[in-house]
Amino acid sequence: MIFKNIRVKNFKGLKDISTPLSDFTCVIGENNAGKSTFIQALLLFIKGTKLTQDDFFDKDKDIFIFVEIDNIKKKDLELIDEIHRDKLEKNIDFDEKGIGSFRLVRRYSHVDYSSKLKNIKFVPKEKKFEKKEIDNLLKSKKGDELISTLKSNYAEIDDEKIDKLKTQKAAKELIEEYINTLSKDDLIEKDVPLDTGIDNSIKALFPEPIYIPAVKDLSDDMKTKDSASFGKLLNILLDVIEDDLNEAKSVFEVLRTNLNKIYDDNGKLISDKRLEKVKRIENTIQRNLNQTFKNVSIDLEVPPPEIKTILSTANIIANDGVKGPIQNKGDGFKRAITFSILRSYVELSHSEGWQKDKEQFKQKDRFLFLFEEPELYLHPKAQNILFEALSKISANHQMIVSTHSPLFFSSDATKTFIKIKKVDDGEKSYSKTLHIDLTEISNKDKFQLISFETSNHAFFSDRVVLVEGDTELIVLPHISKIIDSRYDFKNNSINLVKINGKGSFKRYKDFFKKFDLDIYFVADLDVLLDGFEKLEPSDEIKKVHSELLSIVNEKVVSIDVKPLPTRKYKDKLLKNNSKSIYEQIKDARSDDDKEKVLELLDELFSFEQKKIELVILQDKENEFNDVVLKKRELLKLLRKENIFVLESGDIESYYPEGIVSDDKPTQGQKYCEIIDSKEKLFEEYSKIDEQKIEFELIFEQIFA
Structure with missing residues (x-):
């Protein structure tokens, strides 16, 4: 599944924005434009974290975060609690191929700042068709009273069908059947409450968000708890070794030696009997990290005692002269470690020897990567390497990054660009978004137009x-x-x-x-x-342009222009269209069409005519006042x-x-x-x- 579209209303500077998303979405814009707020809105949609009054653009209105979820497969619904599965499935629109989509909104109250997930549906305009109204109307009704109530309130429904009803359940099903026949003119789009319990159960359908903000202090996010982004990243790699430890569950000392180097009290290495895959993970991270920090060594520590918690409490100890956990190191180092893990995941998951464990890269685990400015602290070469890694990860996990780096600009890998700009209407500034679609750009333009310099100008x-x-x-x-x-x-x-x-x-x-x-x-x-x-x-400009050329053509015969240097003639006659004209001259000669030959010769040497016309347009000798006046009239229109x-x-x-x-x-x-x-x-x-x-x-x- 994928988050296909998002709309955000009243959240911080996002007064009302709407844009599509894709496998790899790149958010661009100047500082303070709203890029971080945009990414945080997606995180809020999933998490539902409570807000404060300061998070509301208009403090007297609710916050809405609408998301369209697409590419849902029936198998995905197995992640939902069985008691809610059937109810949820009714809200999803499945096509003939079994691929479903539906829209949800998280609505934050401006009164208590809490939120609820709701479903976005087309419902009847008439209030009597709302679920709450139907329930109240049919409450305690049965037999003739039930039939009478339906006939008096729902005259649109066939009386013969109503007469056959026996129960309230059947009555509600009949009303629902009629609602499904209504045209779009009779419907209105509205957010409606989800059935009881689905609000929390539905979260299992969402991808697990991995959020890495562009902040100076990443300590909180770098903790190795399973709930922190750093722990989740490391677990993507470490999950593959879990089955290799089944036989060691009862012997934690063996487990410890399988996972860790053994040191004495003085820090001297005693033995290294770790699993080869653990070594390879550590070595791969080490090698990728050393491309940015050359003289640093790291140790991967996985403390016992329980296998269930071992992988989620994994830590990396770095030795850059002072040995210690990475959360005690600098911001640049911590981000380098983070992206070394990402590159390692890409590299190892496609490497020989690990392919047999491909299924163990927990295909049921789907992540939504939310990265703010991943290029921070990385030199351009490292940015290129990182971009390639993120592109590959986006094949399996949705990727949304905000960036100031034109190196992240690619019409092939990055499917969607979103440019966020700040608008000041004189009262209160807010953000607007622009969806940039480059999927239709030609291969020639991809090569000639998309470059670091051009992208930089387009971005900023x-x-x-x-x-x-x-x-x-x-x-x-x-x-x-x-x-x-x-x-x-x-x-x-x-x-x-x-x-x-x-x-x-x-x-x-x-x-x-x-x-x-x-x-x-x-x-x-x-x-x-x-x-x-x-x-x-425009038509007006074309008209003045034509008038100017007419005046110029009248002057051509009075101008004596020196011939071009031989080299210039050669350059002009080597142009592709000159070759084409030459071939046409040969054909005209073979047909003995002398008039056509002369016409084509005039065309072949038309650059001489243009040279004369340009001399007149320049009018360096101040001879043609009528040309100057008409030319300035045209240039003034063009300036507009x-x-x-x-x-x-x-x-x-x-x-x-x-x-x-x-x-x-x-x-x-x-x-x-x-x-x-x-x-x-x-x-x-x-x-x-x-x-x-x-x-x-x-x-x-x-x-x-």
Whole structure:
């Protein structure tokens, strides 16, 4: 079974949020956005721990935690007490394959802060069909009085069926039969009480939660009691050896030597006759731990006397210069131990020699892992290793993690992303959630778009500015800070993202839109000639764009442009579409279609035409006032769509004379050295609109 959907109302900062869950759910967002509260809500749904007044967003309303449970199999119901099993099964909707689902809500009273589990069902709108009303109405009724009562209160039910009734039980079954025929228009969704006793019994159906919070002091959670997360983690591994100890139950001294190294009073090792599997568990944890803490040794201690309690009281003694239990060690060390155990579970459960014991990894034990910031204290390589381990564990146990690490971003392993943002409506801030579905993203985009850098921007930005190349990453932040010290990309949740050419604009835009980001685009002027449609312009913008190109085309014949260097011609003619045009020319020649040949030749060398058109659009000689006016009209409309087309061409067109280098990044750095003040910046560029230079208009809008 799996928790498929969750809705939380009125719990701390979660005023009302709803989102799907999956095998591996990754919760992202800034600090204090509500990630921990979201994970705690799942824990509360299972545990029902009593709350305080401070846990209520609105102290005059109840807290609701709705969960849809899916993929329930008939075999799962064997975990429920037999006396409640049949009653519970009636509340579960099973499909033709025998897979069931149902919805529950834990409702916390704002009066006494206690909770109850309830079932979410579609029930009749009319109050007379409620169970309580039916019970009161039929109470003590029998014979003719029972039939008369039914006919007068439930005229919708066939009289002939009512006349055949003998008992109250049969009457209630007849009413229930009628309720099942009602249409959706006659029903309302409502939480209804579970039958007596099921509230507690149903918990056996839930997975066992293992909660590891992102706190500074993990001591309470690291205790090795069976009720603590650390003990549960260790037991996942140790359960596999329980049957190997059956013969030793009556001889605890033998049991002690089977499980522990034997030391004398001075701490000197006397013997090590432990089971090989115990050694292997310890050695595997040791080896994985040493990838993070190289000079540390550990001992696994399992105290007697009872086998039942032995595994649940297991402890790990660490020797990092001072020998002692791990709960006395640092936070980083404790989390490293925790995740070393998880990796060991993955490694050992799939290793040769342990496969025969696979069933002993207690398949009936189902865990819900709730990890806050598992990357804490781990360097990037260790984070990658941990992410792989958690991915494998999620194949058998549902995994929900909150994280600040883009290394946990994967469209394959992580099925669901939930972004939590804080909203301030002027009265009281609250959280909202965004479900991010990347299952439909193409393999090409998985490879090209999902990277550490891009994921980092998607996780932690409020806005992204898409740019075409490296130079913009250097020059634009420099210009913005010169214009206004507040326009500092580093001190705002605004990031520049290089997309390697305007052709990728739509792909990156669609990707970042999934994360509910404001998206801006700084483009070279030639986007008006090539790739303009990828900007997804409005009809008004298309109209002005068409008018501009018409004016430009009228000027083309009057311009004498120097031919491109030979190397440039070669680059242009090696493009894939040029090869296609060349093949079409050969076909046209074989058909002796001279008109078609000339048409295709014009198309083949269309880049020359575009070069002339770009010269006119740039208008460096101030010859075409009508072009400038229409161009600025178009650029103003584009700015309203958060698209900033550089009026003068590309970013290099704004450099003063004397900047020469073999590579663009070096040119950009030289520009930053020369234009080092607001005065120099404003000397370079003329005001174009609203008596402001072009870059003022751009950055005022981005940082608004």
